[in-house]
Amino acid sequence: MALGGGTYLVQNKVLPGCYINFVSAARAAAALSDRGYAAMPLELNWGPAGAVFTVTNEEFQKDSRKIFGYDYTNDALRGLRDLFLNAQTLYAYRLNGGGERATNTFxxxxxxxxxxxxxxxxxxxxxxxxxxxxxxxxxxxxxxxxxxxxxxxxxxxxxxxxxxxxxxxxxxxxxxLRGGTNGTVDGAAHQAFLDKIEGYPFNILGVVSDDDKIKALYINFTKRMRDEVGAKFQLVLQGRAADYEGVINVKNEVADEGAPKSSLVYWVTGAEAACAVNRSALNRVYDGEYEPVVDFTQAQLEESIRAGEFTFHKVGQVIRVLNDTNSLVTLTDAKGEVFQDNQTIRVIDQIANDIATLFTEKYLGVIPNDASGRISLWADIVKHHEELAKIRAIENFSEDDITVEQGESKKSVVVGNAITVVNTMTQMYMAVKVA
Missing domain, CATH: 2.60.40.4290 (Immunoglobulin-like)
Structure with a gap:
C-alpha cells in the first residue's frame, strides 16, 4: 500500500493515503485483484543471496534446477512442490545465503x-x-x-x-568445485527478510520454523503491517497461538523423518494464497507429499476449532482440512465470530487492497474533494462491490450501503461501507419425519 495506510481511531493522520477500519456489524471501476501470491523465507543450498527473488509456478516446474539447484522431482524440493500445488507466484528469500561460493581452477x-x-x-x-x-x-x-x-x-x-x-x-x-558453504540461519537472517519483503504485495506470508522466538517475530511483523501500515495479508505458521485474525496457526505436525515438524506450512501457504475470495479451504483434500499427524479424537478436533487452530483430519483414507479458521479466539463487538473465518478475512482484505489501490492510482492528489469528486469515488466503490456480489463473495449489497462524505479536513474523505460476507456451507442440520 502506497504512503500512509492502516486503521484509524480519529481523523488525525499525517501521511496521505488510505486508512480503513473493519468492524463487526451490530447484531439484532475497480477490478478485483488476483490472488495466488505467497512470500516465504527459505533454507536453500543454492540460489540468490541477500535479496528477494520472484518465482512463478511455471518457472518452478521448468527451471527448478537453475533457480534452486535441483531437478523438480528431487526430494530437496518437496516443500516447494507442496507450495506450488496452489500458489502462482512466490516471493522467496534465502535465509542461509551468506556462505561461500564453490570454486576450482576454472x-x-x-x-x-x-x-x-x-x-x-x-x-x-x-x-x-x-x-x-x-x-x-x-x-x-x-x-x-x-x-x-x-x-x-x-x-x-x-x-x-x-x-x-x-x-x-x-x-x-x-x-x-569445492568450498561451497551455506550461511547461518538466525534471528538476524529472518529480520533481514522481513525488512526486504515489506514493500512486496502478497496474500500469504509463510514461515517454516520450530523456534517460538522466530514465530513471535513474524506475528509481531504481521500485526504491524496489517494494523499500522495497511498491508493486508495473513501469516501461516505452525504450533503458535496468536489470537489474531491475521495469523493462521496450523495444528498438525508431520511424521516424516528429517523434515521440520512445521512442514505443512508449505501446503497451507499455497492453498490459502490461491484460495479465491469467494471460496473456502474447508474440506480441501491434502494432496501434498508429507505425512501429517492426524490421530485426533472427536473431542480434540472440537477443541482445536475453539482454540483457533487450522487442523487436518482423516476422513476414511483421505486427509482433509477440518475448518478454514484463523487464530482469533477473543471475540468483541468490533470483531465478532465472522472474523474467525478465513473466507471473511479474504473478502475484507480484498476490499482493503483494491480500494487502497484505486484511491492511490486514481484519486490521491488528482481528484478535487468536492461533491463531484466524492460521487466519482462512491461510484467506483459501488462498482467494485457489485463485482464481489456477482461472484457471491458478499450478499444483499445495495448502493445505499456506501457513503462518501468530506472528512474533518478539506483534504479528507470518509467512506461508510457495510457488507455481508457470504461463507461456504459448513454444517447441515436435517429433521426427518418418519410416518
Whole structure:
C-alpha cells in the first residue's frame, strides 16, 4: 500500500493515503485483484543471496534446477512442490545465503552454498580441431553444457558458474568445485527478510520454523503491517497461538523423518494464497507429499476449532482440512465470530487492497474533494462491490450501503461501507419425519 495506510481511531493522520477500519456489524471501476501470491523465507543450498527473488509456478516446474539447484522431482524440493500445488507466484528469500561460493581452477559457482560442491568441470581436446578444447560443466552426473573454445577467455558465463577467464585450459578428467558453504540461519537472517519483503504485495506470508522466538517475530511483523501500515495479508505458521485474525496457526505436525515438524506450512501457504475470495479451504483434500499427524479424537478436533487452530483430519483414507479458521479466539463487538473465518478475512482484505489501490492510482492528489469528486469515488466503490456480489463473495449489497462524505479536513474523505460476507456451507442440520 502506497504512503500512509492502516486503521484509524480519529481523523488525525499525517501521511496521505488510505486508512480503513473493519468492524463487526451490530447484531439484532475497480477490478478485483488476483490472488495466488505467497512470500516465504527459505533454507536453500543454492540460489540468490541477500535479496528477494520472484518465482512463478511455471518457472518452478521448468527451471527448478537453475533457480534452486535441483531437478523438480528431487526430494530437496518437496516443500516447494507442496507450495506450488496452489500458489502462482512466490516471493522467496534465502535465509542461509551468506556462505561461500564453490570454486576450482576454472570456475566459481554463481551462488554461495553447498550445492556448488556438486559441480564438476571436464575438459577434453576437441576431436575436429586440436587447437580447441571442449569444456563441459556437470551437476551431479548431469551435463549442463559444453563450450568449444581455444582459451578460457572465450568461455561464456552461464546460470551456474562464472568462468575464470585467465585460467589455462588443459585436458582434465574432471575437477570438482569445492568450498561451497551455506550461511547461518538466525534471528538476524529472518529480520533481514522481513525488512526486504515489506514493500512486496502478497496474500500469504509463510514461515517454516520450530523456534517460538522466530514465530513471535513474524506475528509481531504481521500485526504491524496489517494494523499500522495497511498491508493486508495473513501469516501461516505452525504450533503458535496468536489470537489474531491475521495469523493462521496450523495444528498438525508431520511424521516424516528429517523434515521440520512445521512442514505443512508449505501446503497451507499455497492453498490459502490461491484460495479465491469467494471460496473456502474447508474440506480441501491434502494432496501434498508429507505425512501429517492426524490421530485426533472427536473431542480434540472440537477443541482445536475453539482454540483457533487450522487442523487436518482423516476422513476414511483421505486427509482433509477440518475448518478454514484463523487464530482469533477473543471475540468483541468490533470483531465478532465472522472474523474467525478465513473466507471473511479474504473478502475484507480484498476490499482493503483494491480500494487502497484505486484511491492511490486514481484519486490521491488528482481528484478535487468536492461533491463531484466524492460521487466519482462512491461510484467506483459501488462498482467494485457489485463485482464481489456477482461472484457471491458478499450478499444483499445495495448502493445505499456506501457513503462518501468530506472528512474533518478539506483534504479528507470518509467512506461508510457495510457488507455481508457470504461463507461456504459448513454444517447441515436435517429433521426427518418418519410416518
Amino acid at each position: 570456475a566459481t559457482a554463481k551462488y554461495p552454498g553447498t550445492r556448488g560442491n556438486a559441480m564438476n568441470v571436464i575438459i577434453q581436446a576437441n576431436v575436429d580441431d586440436g587447437t580447441k578444447f571442449d569444456v563441459s560443466l556437470y551437476l551431479d552426473n548431469s551435463r549442463l553444457e559444453t563450450q568449444t573454445v581455444t582459451t578460457a577467455a572465450e568461455l561464456a558465463d552461464n546460470d551456474y558458474v562464472s568462468w575464470k577467464k585467465d585460467a589455462t585450459l588443459t585436458a582434465t578428467a574432471g575437477e570438482a
